[in-house]
Amino acid sequence: MSIHQGKLQIYNSLSGQKEKFEPIHQGRVGMYVCGPTLYSEPHMGNMRTFINFDMIYRYLLLLDYKVKYVRNITDAGHITNSLGEAVDSIGSAARLEQVQSLEIVYKYNVKFQELQRIYNMLAPSIEPTATGHIQEQIELIEQILENGFAYVVNGSVYFDVKKYSEKYEYGILSGRRVDELAEETRTLNAQDEKRFFADFALWKKANPEDMQIWRSPWGDGNPGWHIECTAMSTKYLGSHFDIHGGGMDLKFPHHEDEIAQSCGSLGCNPAKYWMHANMLNVNGQKMSKSFGNYFLPKEIVEGTTELFDKPYSPNVLRFCMMQAHYRSTLDLSQDSLDAAEKGYTRLSDAMMLLDKLNTSAESSFDVKSIVDSFYNAMDDDFNAPMLIANLFEAVRRINLVNDGKETLSATDRDLMKKEMKAFVLDVLGLQVGVANSDSKLAPVMDLVLELRQQARTNKDWTTSDKIRDGLAAAGITVKDSKEGTNWS
Template sequence: MELYKQQKVKIYNSLSNQKEDFVSINEGYIGMYVCGPTVYSNVHLGNVRTFMSFDLVYRYFKHLGYKVRYVRNITDAGHLENDADVGEDRIAKKARLEEIEPMEVVQRYTVDFHNVLRKFNLLPPNIEPTATGHIIEQIEIIKSIIDNGLAYEVNGSVYFDVLKYNEKEHYGILSGRNIEDAIHNTRVLDGQSEKRNPQDFALWKKAQPEHIMRWPSPWSDGFPGWHLECTAMSTKYLGEQFDIHGGGMDLKFPHHECEIAQAQAHNNITPVKYWMHGNMLILNGKKMAKSTGNYILPEEIITGNNAILSKPFPATVARFFMLQAHYRSILDFSNDALVASEKGYYRLMNAVNLLDNIQESNASSIDISEWIQSCYNAMNDDFNSPILIANLFEGVKTINLLVEKKETLSSNDLKTFKATFNTFIFDVLGLENVTSTDSSEKLSNVVELLIDMRNEARINKDWALSDQIRDQLAAAGVQLKDGKDGTTFAI
């Protein structure tokens, strides 16, 4: 029997602001859409956190035996710098500044994005569509919305009529706003706006003559509005209504609100059953954002090449750090927190490495089924990875007791225990087992030699010499670890 029939997941649905039992539209299948990056610059660590949160969701559903279609888009057109009325396209701007083709910008940062996510061990989505690859689909949706009387054309641009839509539907259903308040709070500043109301948003924008990113349409040579691509691509690959839509908290309004309105205006059905929003990664008490310069690049974690870092960290340690917080909580990034996580991470991996040293017994002295279910319970409760990790550390204690033969497991129990421990750490959390000793072989040989010399000195009870070797190695940054089975070292 599939695991998902035994393990019932609850998801916090942003639409209802409460945890709901997850029931997929088609049993055994899940359609999931996550808003991807706008590829106009390098992704920062905050971006990575959001995608990692949904990587966790994807991995867990797969583990439960669901057949998941995971779609995550690449925004390579239409994302304006300012509001949908006046700003410059982010990618076009970057291309202008660097004097390269917009598609070169897109290519460069798409490749970077993939490289970064691979380093952090995120699984690729099943479909990764681009906005520019779906211009026709977007135009068709605009036509449909115009036909339904919920969009209007002005000077070659098409806008969504939010007020008209709001007469029958609730614009603001996701973000808990109502349009009347918004109208009262809107600053009326640009008199030359083509929009009937400031809340209206662009579905199609006519391109200025100098604008090089342009496609033909019934209204003008131009480009699609940012919100539209997600509606077009999610509808195309997941259907008019699908299970899960995810993204960063900052996309809730207006982006996801607009998606709901567009899809409803187009198909007359609300597009998404469960909306999920990952929270922000903050740095220096402020949101990480490229636009403010308050950010850290994923690469800088790995190289240590950032002023706030005391040293480099393996990517998987950063992953572990982020998974120690729940995806809906704001997470505060700092060097100290990362250092603390790293120590915990190595303790966890040390236990993983000890698993093979455990010997099976005739009978079990502990009940592992309860522990296993507690791991599932953690994940079933809105993907609570911090609780799962706490349970895994309970498992670490158990492993140490088993190694010391203070507890015992039968052959079957041991097999199940090992499999569960490994599955949650590597398949579900997506951690990788790296060793802290990544020194070169030469250095390793030299240290081994010194260890041999020290051990000889110790046999001769020449403590002065043995301590000198140990302490001077320590001063050089090489730490000796005397164990029962000999001496090892760490750098």
């Protein structure tokens, strides 16, 4: 067991406070995160949640936990919402593009996998699909029926919230109360088959136009919205596991209903710690398709979104996101990205500088306490912004050592190197010192800069400035320093 285990505090949405993290099985962590519904390309807001849980996964790994990380892929359209209206997102997309449902799912899954690679996300241990677990979902529904917490109406099965709340507390996660639910709604909807307003579909009878239909004991139909997560988390992590995560907007009703399904079938809340990542905002509002304030993760890297006038590297996006706590909203703007770009470069430069720093017999500052501050920040509910602030303290020291104003012993330098790499590369998932030169341009640039250097040596400023300005016009920036000339 790592010496760093045992100090981690996690904010548990279930209790509304930070709790000491004690895994159910010592040294091992089971984590389930609700993944994307693949009826379109995930936008940057979707990605923020996954990037945040990627960071969380990475820190758990650094603490030397053996983590089983399960993130589902929803490839079955949620045939019904809790109002009983048909909203088959995948089917609609398929009809629109005039292809089969599976083509839609496959197409967007390929894109999603590519995005994970571009944004340097670690692959989960398993990425199970909803359609691959229809049988498990049916079995769970049967169990819930057997326990008396669901009823069958006309080929559909609904979860009986009132019956359930006689034995369990419906609303335990979201703070809602069953007797208040009805009056919460803005508009009263036809309840059709449901006995109670808050009941939700576990299985929905097929419509003739449905593109995906499965057989069940209740006739042909589709699984309800929430049952897939219960089925897959149970199958791969057991009926009670450590962490269940997802976006804040899934808290109600999705996660609330997952709890109800687990209690209703297996008798217990599926997760010990519930974690919710906050939304990505643009112009002060949650990024979403309907607001039109969204962009695709690829557009921003290519600079093709209307919202920003230049491209940003995935590292800059990640850095920007890591500068905000996962439980806070983050407002993206041109300014915040520009600031993140410079900050990321500064951190990245110092990391590379660390490799060639001169060492002394003694260090003039306490490296150990800086390193401790990295762990302390992350142990406090994955406070990545605090971690970054502490990393910049290290950056400042590195630069001062480089300027000869501070000293660093070889031992401390190695410690700093090891831990900074662990936190910047492994935990934050940033990449440092990625070569930006393409193979053909590099030797040409070497030659051009050599000629300019000759001119400078001869104090031929006209020629040297002409080269610099010419390169600038071609989009290449030349930077002179003591060590030589760089370009980018």
